Each structure stands twice: as structure tokens, then as C-alpha cells.
Amino acid sequence: MTLxxxxxxxxxxxxxxxxxxxxxxxRIERLNPSTNAMQTVMAEAARERAKQADQELARHExxxxxxxxxxxxxxxxxxxxxxxxxxxxxxxxxxxxxDAAVVELLRAGGAVLIGKTGMHELAYGIxxxxxxxxxxxxxxxxxxxxxxxxxxxxxxxxxxxxxxxMGSDTGGSIRIPATFCGVVGLKPxxxxxxxxxxxxxxxxxxxMGPLTRSVRDAGAVxxxxxxxxxxxxxxxxxxxxxxxxxxxxxxxxxxxxxxxxFYFERLDPDVxxxxxxxxxxxxxxxxxxxxxxxxxxxxxxxxxxxxxxxEASALLEPHLxxxxxxxxxxxxxxxxxxxxxxxxxxxxxxxxRAMQGEFAxxxxxxxxxFTPTAPITAPRIGETTVTVGAENEDxxxxxxxxxxxxxxxxxxxxxxxxxxxxRGLPIGLQIVGQPFAExxxxxxxxxxxxxxxxxxxx
Amino acid sequence: xxxxxxxxxxxxxxxDWKKIARASGLSIPAAALDRIAQSLDALxxxxxxxxxxxxxxxxxxxxxxxxxxxxxxxxx
Numbered sequence: 001m002t003l004x005x006x007x008x009x010x011x012x013x014x015x016x017x018x019x020x021x022x023x024x025x026x027r028i029e030r031l032n033p034s035t036n037a038m039q040t041v042m043a044e045a046a047r048e049r050a051k052q053a054d055q056e057l058a059r060h061e062x063x064x065x066x067x068x069x070x071x072x073x074x075x076x077x078x079x080x081x082x083x084x085x086x087x088x089x090x091x092x093x094x095x096x097x098x099d100a101a102v103v104e105l106l107r108a109g110g111a112v113l114i115g116k117t118g119m120h121e122l123a124y125g126i127x128x129x130x131x132x133x134x135x136x137x138x139x140x141x142x143x144x145x146x147x148x149x150x151x152x153x154x155x156x157x158x159x160x161x162x163x164x165x166m167g168s169d170t171g172g173s174i175r176i177p178a179t180f181c182g183v184v185g186l187k188p189x190x191x192x193x194x195x196x197x198x199x200x201x202x203x204x205x206x207x208m209g210p211l212t213r214s215v216r217d218a219g220a221v222x223x224x225x226x227x228x229x230x231x232x233x234x235x236x237x238x239x240x241x242x243x244x245x246x247x248x249x250x251x252x253x254x255x256x257x258x259x260x261x262f263y264f265e266r267l268d269p270d271v272x273x274x275x276x277x278x279x280x281x282x283x284x285x286x287x288x289x290x291x292x293x294x295x296x297x298x299x300x301x302x303x304x305x306x307x308x309x310x311e312a313s314a315l316l317e318p319h320l321x322x323x324x325x326x327x328x329x330x331x332x333x334x335x336x337x338x339x340x341x342x343x344x345x346x347x348x349x350x351x352x353r354a355m356q357g358e359f360a361x362x363x364x365x366x367x368x369x370f371t372p373t374a375p376i377t378a379p380r381i382g383e384t385t386v387t388v389g390a391e392n393e394d395x396x397x398x399x400x401x402x403x404x405x406x407x408x409x410x411x412x413x414x415x416x417x418x419x420x421x422x423r424g425l426p427i428g429l430q431i432v433g434q435p436f437a438e439x440x441x442x443x444x445x446x447x448x449x450x451x452x453x454x455x456x457x458x
Numbered sequence: 459x460x461x462x463x464x465x466x467x468x469x470x471x472x473x474d475w476k477k478i479a480r481a482s483g484l485s486i487p488a489a490a491l492d493r494i495a496q497s498l499d500a501l502x503x504x505x506x507x508x509x510x511x512x513x514x515x516x517x518x519x520x521x522x523x524x525x526x527x528x529x530x531x532x533x534x
Binding site: 204233298299302303305306309331332335336338339344346347348349350351352353354356 | 475478479482484486490491493494497498501504505508509512513516517518519520523
């Protein structure tokens with residue numbers, strides 16, 4: 001059941017928040033041992049909150065579509081009185097005294113916070129094979145990674161533990177688990193959703209967004225969490241809008257960019273075929289397909305990697321006196337960041353500005369771009385390289401290759417499931433829009449995936 | 459971003475990461491430096507030509523507000 005379907009059932013008194021919460025807890029109890037998606041389960045607090053929500057709904061004091069719905073948040077969102085680890089031993093005993101802005105808004109919207117999802121250590125990686133809290137497993141194939149860093153959120157939503165889990169995305173960390181787990185993952189425009197109270201990784205690259213079982217659910221959540229927050233220096237004052245698309249939106253008059261360079265180079269053939277089919281589907285719904293060349297995405301990826309390394313290392317360097325508290329992959333990235341000169345960081349931010357200008361020109365020709373979210377489907381746990389086409393590629397670099405640049409550009413992007421590979425593993429389509437075009441990309445996504453995402457065989 | 463400055467230097471110098479770490483006072487074990495050197499060399503090879511091609515009037519994508527914003531002002 002999607003979030004909005006559950007909300008409608010609540011309004012019709014066909015179910016209660018207490019029943020929804022009990023069902024979610026039962027599913028977590030049954031499936032978490034084999035997926036490790038949830039790091040912390042707040043069963044008692046959730047039951048109590050659900051009871052309150054039912055009382056409020058009975059008094060017709062509804063707070064919107066999230067009221068009474070069980071949800072989860074990635075374990076880097078601060079939660080008052082509830083341990084927040086960031087997937088790290090550094091913070092294994094950290095209990096915040098306040099909520100992150102996103103958590104405040106979700107609670108104010110009446111959501112029932114049922115737990116915290118597991119993640120890649122410090123959000124600095126894409127496997128979610130966490131050395132401290134255990135590997136998170138993909139519900140579609142538990143020998144495979146769910147992607148990351150919001151891997152627990154992707155796995156929890158795919159497994160139906162919750163209909164929505166919040167994630168964060170610094171170099172693809174919402175969209176990669178969305179594609180590997182076969183769910184919807186929305187990375188809004190930089191500044192659209194407050195970063196306040198979310199443990200940072202890369203200050204200028206971090207984005208917060210939902211993973212859901214339908215496109216309309218992602219819009220409903222964005223309606224709640226979007227907006228200006230004075231506590232986040234980069235928060236936008238641009239007015240919010242209704243982000244929930246119609247059930248069957250039209251694509252007539254929309255121009256969809258088909259990249260002729262970069263994005264369709266070095267793909268798994270199944271991914272290539274599935275994403276090309278998305279263009280045909282959009283065209284059949286009235287969209288115009290516009291082939292075009294995109295700016296140098298490899299260069300933007302390089303710039304984004306350098307910025308992230310410098311920002312993450314600046315942030316975490318004080319903790320590096322205790323190297324044994326980090327996983328090997330994370331400490332290796334942090335060491336690299338410490339060796340970069342300040343001039344490179346500044347020049348990367350200058351290049352970012354120039355690339356933003358080059359990319360902005362695209363939006364006079366198209367309304368959005370279609371690309372694969374990842375060139376591959378979910379790799380096996382422990383794999384460090386994958387073969388894509390004729391080449392071996394580092395798993396992290398392959399998984400981030402088609403998504404990382406979008407963080408540097410701050411653009412909104414949504415990943416939706418679109419087909420499966422020969423093994424039945426989900427494939428993701430990435431839809432990228434111009435700044436603050438969340439409503440448009442969700443409308444396009446809804447036209448292509450109007451139903452709830454498929455459920456893995458569990 | 460392409461201009462004449464691109465041709466000022468077309469080679470990428472290999473950096474000695476161990477010496478840089480030592481000179482910076484970073485306590486990174488030698489074995490760890492060996493493991494990351496290849497990644498850093500690859501990043502250097504990709505990044506240096508881009509940085510060299512930067513037009514001088516391009517400002518970084520970092521904004522500093524001298525005063526705290528008040529209601530009605532926009533940070534964008």
C-alpha cells in the first residue's frame with residue numbers, strides 16, 4: 001500500500017494508525033533479520049504516537065496526508081532523545097537533544113516515526129555494507145547491496161516495512177538505493193529542503209529527500225518538508241508549490257532531452273534497453289524527444305568528487321586521530337581529501353560555477369533530461385569492481401557515474417523503477433530538471449510509473 | 459571554459475603524496491598512502507587540465523553573507 005492509499009484508508013476509517021503501525025512493526029520484525037534495513041526501531045514511541053494520531057483523526061484534527069502514517073528516517077537525521085549514529089562508531093552513543101528540521105516537519109505533519117534506517121558509514125559510500133552495524137541487504141536479492149548511502153531507507157521501502165523513508169544525497173545516495181531497490185527516490189533542488197540537523201558530509205553537496213513506493217507519495221512528502229528554514233544558510237525562500245502530480249498527467253508539449261554523449265556510454269545492455277524504452281513511453285504519451293549533447297559530465301564528476309573529498313575531510317579530520325573507528329573505505333577517502341590543497345578546492349568551486357552556466361543553457365531547449373540512474377543493477381555484497389561493457393570499473397565510481405554531477409549542479413532529480421535486468425533486478429530511470437522544477441519531473445515520472453512500484457519476492 | 463590558458467602547460471606533474479603528507483604534518487601510515495596514491499594521481503590527471511582552463515573572472519560557487527538575512531531578503 002502506498003502512503004497516499006494508506007492516508008485515504010485512514011480518512012475513510014477503514015484502518016487506523018495503530019493498525020498501520022502494528023503491521024509495519026510486524027513486517028520489520030519479520031524482515032529486518034534478513035535485510036538489516038532498520039538500525040533502530042522505536043516500537044513503543046511509535047505505538048504511542050499512533051494512538052494519539054487516531055485520537056486526533058477521530059476529532060477531525062487532521063494534519064494532512066502523513067497524519068498517522070508510519071515512516072522512517074535515515075540514521076543521520078537528528079532525533080530528539082533517540083540515538084543518531086550516522087552509521088559511525090564515532091557517534092554510536094550520541095543522543096541528540098533536538099530534531100532535524102525534516103524530522104520536525106514530518107512530526108508536525110502527523111507522521112509516526114517508527115525507526116531509523118541503516119546507512120553507509122557517515123554517508124560516505126554507496127554499498128551500505130557497514131563495518132560497525134552490519135551489511136544492509138537488498139530485498140530483491142539478499143546477496144546484493146541495496147546501494148547507498150541511504151541503503152536502509154531503500155531496503156525498508158522496497159520490503160514494505162514503511163511506505164516512506166527519508167534519505168540524503170551527496171553524490172547519488174538517494175537515487176542509487178532507489179534504482180538498486182526498485183523504489184522512487186527524489187533528490188530535490190539544493191536549498192529546497194532544509195539541511196538543518198542532518199549530519200553533514202559535503203556542505204555544498206548534501207540534499208535531503210524521500211524514498212517512496214510511488215511518485216505521488218514522493219510529492220506528498222515534499223509538500224511537507226520543502227520550504228525556507230533560517231537555520232540553513234543555503235535554504236531557498238522561493239515559494240513552495242503542490243508537488244503531487246495528477247493520477248494520469250499529460251506529457252503533451254513537454255520536451256525531453258535524450259543525451260547523445262556520456263549517459264549512454266558504458267551501460268549494462270539491459271539498462272540501456274530499459275531506459276531507451278522510457279523515451280518511447282514518453283513519446284507515446286505526447287512528449288517530444290530532443291536529442292542533444294550535454295556538457296562535459298565527466299569533468300563535473302571530477303569537480304564534484306574533489307569538492308566532496310575536501311569538505312568531508314575538513315569536517316571529519318578531528319576524528320582521524322582514531323583511525324580504527326573508521327571503515328577502511330571511508331578512511332581512505334578521508335586521507336585523500338586531506339592531501340588536496342586549498343587552491344584545488346577553490347578552483348573546483350570556480351569550475352562548478354562555470355559548469356552551472358554551461359548546463360543552464362540546456363533548459364532553453366528541453367524541459368527535462370532522461371538518463372539511466374546507474375549503468376548497472378545491484379552488485380553483489382563484497383564486490384569491489386564490476387564489468388560494464390568490456391571494462392572493469394570500481395563499484396563506487398560506476399554507481400555514482402551518472403548521478404554525482406547532478407549534486408554539483410544542485411538540480412532536482414528523481415529515480416523511478418523502469419524495467420528489470422535478466423536476473424529480475426530493478427533498473428532505474430533518472431529524470432533531471434532545471435532548478436526548482438520538482439513538480440515537473442514528478443509529473444513526468446507519474447506519467448511513466450502511475451502505480452505502486454513492484455514488490456520483491458519476500 | 460576553453461581559452462588560451464589551456465596551452466600554458468599541457469602536462470600533469472606526478473605528485474609525491476608521501477612527501478606532501480609529511481610536509482603537511484599528516485599522520486597517514488605509509489601503507490595507507492600507497493593504497494590511495496593511484497586514486498589521487500587519477501584525480502590529479504583529471505582535475506589539473508580543468509583548473510588550468512579556468513577563466514580568471516570565474517568566482518567560486520561559495521557565498522558569504524556579511525549580515526544575517528532578515529525576513530524578505532533572499533539568499534539566492
